[in-house]
Amino acid sequence: MTEFSEIPVIDITGLTDVPSDDLVAQFRKAYGETGFGYITGHGIDLALIDSVFAASAAFHALPADQKQALALDSGHRGYIAINTSTDVNSAHAEVTKPNQSASLMMLREDTAHDPDVYLSGPNQWPDLDGFRDLMLRYKTEMSDLGRRLMRLAVLAAGADPEPVLRDGFATPTTWLRLLHYPPTDPLGPDDLFGSAPHNDFGCLTLLAQDGIGGLQVKTPAGNWVDAPKIDGSFVVNVGDMLHRMSNGRLLSTPHRVINRSGRERYSVPFFFDPHVSYDIAPMPGTGTPNYAPINFGDFLRGELEAGYDAHKDAKSV
Numbered sequence: 001m002t003e004f005s006e007i008p009v010i011d012i013t014g015l016t017d018v019p020s021d022d023l024v025a026q027f028r029k030a031y032g033e034t035g036f037g038y039i040t041g042h043g044i045d046l047a048l049i050d051s052v053f054a055a056s057a058a059f060h061a062l063p064a065d066q067k068q069a070l071a072l073d074s075g076h077r078g079y080i081a082i083n084t085s086t087d088v089n090s091a092h093a094e095v096t097k098p099n100q101s102a103s104l105m106m107l108r109e110d111t112a113h114d115p116d117v118y119l120s121g122p123n124q125w126p127d128l129d130g131f132r133d134l135m136l137r138y139k140t141e142m143s144d145l146g147r148r149l150m151r152l153a154v155l156a157a158g159a160d161p162e163p164v165l166r167d168g169f170a171t172p173t174t175w176l177r178l179l180h181y182p183p184t185d186p187l188g189p190d191d192l193f194g195s196a197p198h199n200d201f202g203c204l205t206l207l208a209q210d211g212i213g214g215l216q217v218k219t220p221a222g223n224w225v226d227a228p229k230i231d232g233s234f235v236v237n238v239g240d241m242l243h244r245m246s247n248g249r250l251l252s253t254p255h256r257v258i259n260r261s262g263r264e265r266y267s268v269p270f271f272f273d274p275h276v277s278y279d280i281a282p283m284p285g286t287g288t289p290n291y292a293p294i295n296f297g298d299f300l301r302g303e304l305e306a307g308y309d310a311h312k313d314a315k316s317v
């Protein structure tokens with residue numbers, strides 16, 4: 001493992017389905033050594049991102065009962081209030097207290113729940129003008145970016161993107177989360193986190209954040225490197241599923257959020273994952289497999305049922 005002291009910046013301006021060898025090499029280095037990068041030149045309109053943050057602030061400012069009416073459902077869509085999510089599956093021993101954040105989670109917008117497709121269904125929308133259209137537009141644009149980055153990631157891992165994109169990502173599982181972190185007491189306990197140390201479980205995370213700061217990335221030696229906002233960029237990181245698909249070549253790196261700024265912090269992670277039917281396995285071209293195949297839907301069911309009451313109560317869905 002290579003020790004690092006900063007998060008690399010990668011400019012993907014003009015990224016097409018056939019990225020340059022130089023870009024693939026940059027991606028391989030960043031995600032093979034750090035697991036995190038700032039992606040610039042991504043083509044998402046910055047005004048669109050600003051509108052999503054404004055809508056998030058409007059949502060979080062709603063009265064508690066209106067938010068609670070959208071409480072997380074068995075399709076993992078809805079409102080997650082503060083002090084209700086602890087990272088119980090975290091491999092990080094220090095996690096004992098619930099995350100100091102509230103969020104609205106939106107997945108793919110299906111017209112109805114299909115009992116044969118885990119986590120299918122419609123979202124729960126707040127009664128705010130234009131909110132649904134804005135979020136669906138952002139999801140569509142971010143899915144397109146996710147697909148382009150996934151292609152780059154698969155190439156960087158040394159595999160052929162065509163079968164992966166076709167079989168895994170024709171109908172991806174997407175998670176759009178509007179996170180709000182109230183300030184935590186600067187004199188409070190050391191193990192009270194906005195987001196406790198964790199690895200992302202999926203493939204790619206594309207994070208937009210405000211200028212407050214607080215995201216930190218763990219190095220192999222156990223140091224924490226700040227990942228503040230760089231204007232016009234997304235912080236993009238690899239999760240556990242892409243780590244397995246790459247046969248360990250791309251790293252899923254622990255990270256956390258501590259908001260001791262004294263101010264409200266908002267962030268918007270977008271998680272880009274395969275369809276639940278997809279089997280996660282080391283891709284051909286990545287060497288002798290170090291991991292057994294697992295079905296993504298089965299894996300998710302285990303994670304969500306262990307971590308969230310909304311799933312414990314609804315195991316049949």
Ligand SMILES: O=C(O)CCC(=O)C(=O)O
Binds near residue numbers: 215257269
């Ligand atoms: O809010 C952030 O900056 C990071 C959030 C995060 O790590 C996550 O939602 O997985």
Ligand SMILES: [Fe+2]
Binds near residue numbers: 199200205255
């Ligand atoms: Fe994360």
